[in-house]
Amino acid sequence: MAYITWRSQLLRWQWYPATHLEPQTAATFDVLNHLHVLTLQGKVTTYEQGRGNDSHETVAETKSGELAVECIACPKPGVNLPDDWEVVDRKLFFKYFLYLAEDCCFRLKHRLVSSEAKDPGLSTGSSFFMSTCTGLAALDHANTKYSWGYATTGVGLLVCARHEFVMPNSVVDLQKGERTYIDMQTWITPFGSLLRYVDPQLTVVQSYDISMSVRMKFMPVLVKENFPLKKLMDGEGIERGWAHMGPVATSTRDMGPGNRHEVLDDHFMHWNWRKLTGLGILLRKCMCEAVAQAEIHRFVQVTK
Structure with a gap:
């Protein structure tokens, strides 16, 4: 029976080993494909890591409601409203x-x-x-x-x-x-x-x-009859x-x-x-x- 190296076993399961000799860490092909798209489209590198590109805060520090996609058209002073x-x-x-x-x-x-x-x-x-x-x-x-x-x-x-x-x-x-x-x-x-x-x-x-x-x-x-906000x-x-x-x-x-x-x-x-x-x-x-x-x-x- 032919011996199959750890590296080959990981690759068969679509896990890419971090090293060729006795790998202890691997990345899925999906993660690598995602990184590839980010590199091509956003010109980012692997050094720009972190939670939402914020390397100072961890996942545990995520605030309530912070992951929600927010409305960009609702009024926000200092963001989308004129100074006056x-x-x-x-x-x-x-x-x-x-x-x-x-x-x-x-x-x-x-x-x-x-x-x-x-x-x-x-x-x-x-x-x-x-x-x-x-x-x-x-x-x-x-x-x-x-x-x-x-x-x-x-x-x-x-x-x-x-x-x-x-x-x-x-x-x-x-x-x-x-x-x-x-x-x-x-x-x-x-x-x-x-x-x-x-x-x-x-x-x-x-x-x-x-x-x-x-x-x-x-x-x-x-x-x-004269409610100012109607219509x-x-x-x-x-x-x-x-x-x-x-x-x-x-x-x-x-x-x-x-x-x-x-x-x-x-x-x-x-x-x-x-x-x-x-x-x-x-x-x-x-x-x-x-x-x-x-x-x-x-x-x-x-x-x-």
């Missing part, structure tokens, strides 16, 4: 508001399968889902009406209302449904976490259909994200809690990445449509 944005005409100041929309999806249920201890998430809290333990709450509500045998009855999240990006650390599991006051208060935590990444100079406007419809009933008629954003944008996530409901329903969070985070990341790469085309399309509609609805004069 704070003194702009009041009629145009709405352009520099950060609009957030809040909603839930009850197709994304999760059965009482496994536990956080047996199936922990590898990066829960680093991108979209909040890093919170809801095991006890899940058990408390597992046998209530419409949620028999479910650890969570749905998912709630925040998106930037104008561009439909899922916001970092804004996704939470619900135990008793959207209308339950206690469940909806879980959004205080992600909203507070999210504000850590928002410049305090910005005005944040949050919309939530159920809350808005209730509050509008108690507003004076004059305020209802300035697409309030239904968040629904398009649920249409994208709905098809994964069946496959994630019986996963362990950690695996489920990882899969949903991955789909949210993909949604944001597609939005990011197509943002230029989308904004141009919206601008052209707005100009055309403005011309149609432009007031000229009162006819006799």
Whole structure:
């Protein structure tokens, strides 16, 4: 029987040995191919190593929500706003508001399968889902009406209302449904976490259909008819994200809690990445449509 060297055995498994004699370390062909692409496209070298090319911080130092793909069009002072944005005409100041929309999806249920201890998430809290333990709450509500045998009855999240990006650390599991006051208060935590990444100079406007419809009933008629922010954003944008996530409901329903969070985070990341790469085309399309509609609805004069 022919002797097969360690080097040959590793190469057969598509592992490239670091040395030809008694190798102790190897790199997969996939990693080498990835490095090859980075070298050709980005002109980087192997010396530019680290977490996201940051050689001073380790993976363990990754902050909450730091791995999420963020919206580049939302206002960020010092990044994409003019120096005099704070003194702009009041009629145009709405352009520099950060609009957030809040909603839930009850197709994304999760059965009482496994536990956080047996199936922990590898990066829960680093991108979209909040890093919170809801095991006890899940058990408390597992046998209530419409949620028999479910650890969570749905998912709630925040998106930037104008561009439909899922916001970092804004996704939470619900135990008793959207209308339950206690469940909806879980959004205080992600909203507070999210504000850590928002410049305090910005005005944040949050919309939530159920809350808005209730509050509008108690507003004076004059305020209802002259609400200054109406028609300035697409309030239904968040629904398009649920249409994208709905098809994964069946496959994630019986996963362990950690695996489920990882899969949903991955789909949210993909949604944001597609939005990011197509943002230029989308904004141009919206601008052209707005100009055309403005011309149609432009007031000229009162006819006799």
